[in-house]
Amino acid sequence: MLTRSLRSTRLLQASRIALQQYDQRLNSGVMNTVINFVPHQEAWVVERMGKFHKVLEPGVNVLIPLVDTIKYVQSLKEIAIAVHPQGAVTLDNVQLQLDGVLYVRIYDAYKTSYGVQDVEFAITQLAQTTMRCEVGKMSLDEVFRERERVNSAIVLAINEAAKPWGVQCMRYEIKNMTMPSKIQEAMQMQVEAERKKRAMILQSEGEREAAINTAQGQKQSRILNSEANEAEQVNLARGAAKAVELDAESRAKAINLITAAISEQNGEKAATLVLGERYIEAFGHLAQQSTTMIVPASASEPASVLAQALSIYGTISSKKS
Template sequence: MLSRCIRPRLLHAGSIASRRFEQKFVHTTNTLVNFVPQQQAWVVERMGKFYKVLEPGVNVLIPGIDRIKYVQSLKEVAIEIPQQGAVTLDNVQLHLDGVLFLRVFDAYKASYGVEDAEFAITQLAQTTMRSEVGKMSLDEVFRERDTLNVSIVHSINNAARPWGISCLRYEIRDMAMPETVANAMQLQVEAERKKRAQILESEGLRDAAINKAQGDKMSRILNSEANEAEQVNMAKGAAKAVQLDAEARTNAINTISQAISNNNGDKAASLALAERYIDAFGELAKKTNTMIVPAGVSEPVSVLAQAMSIYGKISDKKN
């Protein structure tokens, strides 16, 4: 009787599985009052027929009539998927292995729905992996590994749902390829890196040339604006100087005119004219060594007389 409670397992080569499935068929003695541990489900048969699933806590069973047939762990477990070969869409041979994470959500289906859940899930994962890899090229397998994992999980869940087992996630652990393909991919990676380096270098030279040209342009614009501003300021200054000089001469002429119209104005004008006349001859001596001057210019009286004669003629014309 006891020997029939422990059912044989069908093991497959290379499988390193969780102890959860190994303890699935182990007989647990019915002691009338039974304490079911947390995260476990005990499947009970009454006289050879399914009776109920015991929940964690205290449970009372009838010895001899009720028998604990299966003990299911409700914890998440990891199963190693052995390495297997797969051919990609572009005919590249790959060898992949992975880890599958499972959890029992229905103890009844997990006990009666499949003979060897571990073996069935492992085979299903291997065949699904080969099928999904065959739909993708080599570059897509490397680039879209997450998508591949999701596709495998989806396919396993569709098939394992009647068994009361849920596949939570699948992770590809290792991926091997022929040495020739690996060398070709290495050369491709190196070529791509050199290409990116050359592109970055050329972009750097281009940006440097653009920055230099923009700098020269801004420098010339600023210099031209500075020169324009300088010329405008100089022109404004010159115009202001001419205006001020004209105003000064106007004021001087008005002052002289008022002074001449007063008493003894003729004498003052004669004196000023004589001084200007003498100063002019003095300046001629500084600018050149050769001069042509009127006769008698060396006598101050004669010079003054000539200046007054000029002033008298101007006054007569004015009157």
């Protein structure tokens, strides 16, 4: 009787264990079929009599039915986990709503299976808390300007905390940032003011460049005009000097000719004739012009004027001789 009761008890226990193993296989989605084919980039965690036995590698694996159980099936591919929107307060007391995408990869199936109950939930919560902490250290402008810093900080924090879980965080990306409408209006006004400021700066710089170019052009024009005037004055002076020189040479030649003519026979008569012609010519010009002039009283008598001129000429000639 005792042996029968013991046998029945053992059968009940074995049946319960088998049912539990069956439920676990159903939960894992994979059943032990003695010969098992593990797909690539997957790791099957096997328990033997309720204790961890081994991790099956990709390929063909043989297990003992009812004794070995495929407890967990872990994918070794990179997984994208959506982080739902959450509230965060910046350093300048602005309420933000942020969401993102987390990319993780399992590198140790044993730690992932036994190190944490729900690895996806744990990593998501860690990413949310780290995001709130990092955003609280920065102002609103810094959050927009240094999103890479926030992403890097979240990745670093997850990798530090997820080492016992056998999970590696590859990267984190913030998707959207939502803020109150008043803050958005203020930021829009700030952007418009900044654009107007840049436009005014560009316009003033353009006006300054135009003024500089105009001043440089006027300066160059004045320099060129002064150089042209200088060259013109030099040319005029050279021309006047040349004219004076030529006039002096012509006068010298004329005087030499007159002197030679006077020194000849009847030269005095010729000089008298020339002086008379010049006298008459001068009075002819006086009659043609309306200029008022003061002349000696004896100028109306040509004979006396000629006599005076001849006497002066004779005095000069006697002094030279």
